[in-house]
Amino acid sequence: MPVTAFHAPSSLADALALLAAGGRPVAGGTDLVVELAAAPDGGPPGALVSLHRLAELRSVAVEDGDLVMGAGVTVATLREHPLVREHAPVLAQAADRFAGPQVRNAATLGGNLCHASPAADLAPPLLVLDAVVVLAGGEGGEAERRVPVDAFFVGPRRTARLPGELLTAVRVPLRGGRRASFQKGGTRPSMDISVVSVAASAELRDGVLRHARIALGAVGPTPLRSPAAEAVLEGAPATAATVAAAARAVLRDARPIDDVRASAAYRLHLLGVLAQRVIRDVIDR
Amino acid sequence: MSSTADLDLVVNGERVTAPARPGDTLLDVLRGPLGLTGAKAGCREGECGACTVLLDGLAVNACLTLAWTCAGREVVTVEGLSRDGVLSPVQRAFVDAWAVQCGFCTPGMVLQATALLARNPDPTPEEARRGIEGNLCRCTGYGRIVEAIRAAAAAGRANP
Numbered sequence: 001m002p003v004t005a006f007h008a009p010s011s012l013a014d015a016l017a018l019l020a021a022g023g024r025p026v027a028g029g030t031d032l033v034v035e036l037a038a039a040p041d042g043g044p045p046g047a048l049v050s051l052h053r054l055a056e057l058r059s060v061a062v063e064d065g066d067l068v069m070g071a072g073v074t075v076a077t078l079r080e081h082p083l084v085r086e087h088a089p090v091l092a093q094a095a096d097r098f099a100g101p102q103v104r105n106a107a108t109l110g111g112n113l114c115h116a117s118p119a120a121d122l123a124p125p126l127l128v129l130d131a132v133v134v135l136a137g138g139e140g141g142e143a144e145r146r147v148p149v150d151a152f153f154v155g156p157r158r159t160a161r162l163p164g165e166l167l168t169a170v171r172v173p174l175r176g177g178r179r180a181s182f183q184k185g186g187t188r189p190s191m192d193i194s195v196v197s198v199a200a201s202a203e204l205r206d207g208v209l210r211h212a213r214i215a216l217g218a219v220g221p222t223p224l225r226s227p228a229a230e231a232v233l234e235g236a237p238a239t240a241a242t243v244a245a246a247a248r249a250v251l252r253d254a255r256p257i258d259d260v261r262a263s264a265a266y267r268l269h270l271l272g273v274l275a276q277r278v279i280r281d282v283i284d285r
Numbered sequence: 286m287s288s289t290a291d292l293d294l295v296v297n298g299e300r301v302t303a304p305a306r307p308g309d310t311l312l313d314v315l316r317g318p319l320g321l322t323g324a325k326a327g328c329r330e331g332e333c334g335a336c337t338v339l340l341d342g343l344a345v346n347a348c349l350t351l352a353w354t355c356a357g358r359e360v361v362t363v364e365g366l367s368r369d370g371v372l373s374p375v376q377r378a379f380v381d382a383w384a385v386q387c388g389f390c391t392p393g394m395v396l397q398a399t400a401l402l403a404r405n406p407d408p409t410p411e412e413a414r415r416g417i418e419g420n421l422c423r424c425t426g427y428g429r430i431v432e433a434i435r436a437a438a439a440a441g442r443a444n445p
Contacts, residue, residue, distance in 0.1 A: 002308075003306070003307040003308030004287055004307065005287035005307050006287075006307035006308070006351065006353040008353065008354065008356070026351065028349075029349055029350065029351050029354070030331055030346075030349050033310060033348070033349045033350075033351060034329075034330045034331065034349065036308055037310075037329055037330070037348075040308070047287075047307075048307065048308070048351070050351065050353065050354050052354045076343075099331070099419065100334065100418045100419020100420070101344055101397065101400070101401075101416065101418070101419050102331070102334060102337055102344050102345050102346045102349075102397070102419045103331055103346065103349070103419060105340075105343040105344060105345050106345050106346070106349060106350065189418075190415070190418030190419065191332060191418060191419060
């Protein structure tokens with residue numbers, strides 16, 4: 001995309017006006033700048049609207065029973081913030097395995113979700129936490145609408161965000177007793193795009209799993225939940241047999257492809273192994 | 286800002302002005318108009334870390350940082366680490382530990398190590414390795430680099 005202009009609004013209202021006029025939002029730039037460099041003359045020209053001056057997008061707080069994280073919060077902050085570590089440790093765990101320090105210092109929560117890679121590392125944890133994204137702008141002007149993360153990803157690199165809208169925050173409902181875990185697999189622990197990622201969460205009461213969630217990355221067109229595995233886990237005893245059955249069920253919801261990083265067959269194998277690990281971790285935690 | 290314009294920023298402690306286009310990266314501006322070639326253009330996609338600089342004290346890939354997001358902010362490159370010709374403790378440790386082979390990754394390694402030690406003055410070998418997980422050394426001289434980081438940490442504790 002030939003970049004025709006660069007804007008750095010200092011208020012959300014100004015940012016929304018620039019987006020309404022057709023500007024393209026950019027947060028950390030760790031995905032977008034690579035795209036721009038790969039095809040500097042590709043696609044229609046456009047203006048960039050940098051979000052880096054919007055302090056209101058960088059807060060982390062607990063509000064009305066939710067952990068509310070601004071879209072501009074960096075992955076480095078997610079990894080270390082005390083409120084994230086307390087209320088959504090699985091998100092801090094994924095942030096810890098995200099790229100490397102330089103990228104973590106720039107990449108943002110909102111950017112990772114809006115880029116909507118099927119391998120987005122923050123997506124599976126947010127899916128198992130029943131997270132909701134907050135969108136402002138577009139037809140609604142400054143009015144907000146909320147979309148469950150579950151309904152936000154609609155295809156590879158496609159989301160429910162409408163033209164002119166800006167993802168401003170992610171809300172995670174607090175739930176006492178919820179345990180969660182995340183694993184990713186790749187050719188090396190750092191810097192690699194996930195070949196497979198898995199997150200799971202559940203409550204454990206009297207040895208029985210409740211509110212079970214399991215979400216998968218890089219094995220379908222979007223990050224996705226596994227209804228088959230969740231059905232196996234819901235109300236099941238926390239036993240090795242349950243873990244094995246759920247890890248088999250996960251494979252029914254995966255639609256991996258062959259690509260340069262891994263074959264579909266290897267992805268399915270790895271998915272089964274990592275699914276067992278996260279479910280076992282949820283039980284033992 | 287819609288064509289080439291003057292970008293004001295602070296580089297290595299000095300206020301500077303450089304012409305920059307809307308889509309330029311910080312690396313373009315550093316290596317081009319500012320003539321600071323310490324930050325290397327390796328992969329240009331955030332994988333190798335050879336372009337690492339400090340932006341307001343945080344290590345970032347200059348190749349992924351849009352230049353105009355740096356307006357008014359502080360950038361430190363490897364050229365800004367020594368003081369009056371005296372190497373910084375991390376630079377000194379890299380020299381003393383023979384942590385430099387071809388040298389292409391060195392500026393990025395040194396800046397990343399500087400950022401790591403600012404936050405963690407006494408990293409374990411594992412923490413030092415994880416600290417440079419975003420920096421590639423194609424000569425594979427990681428052992429000496431980790432030694433240098435640990436030596437710089439020890440020197441920092443001896444002479445805080």
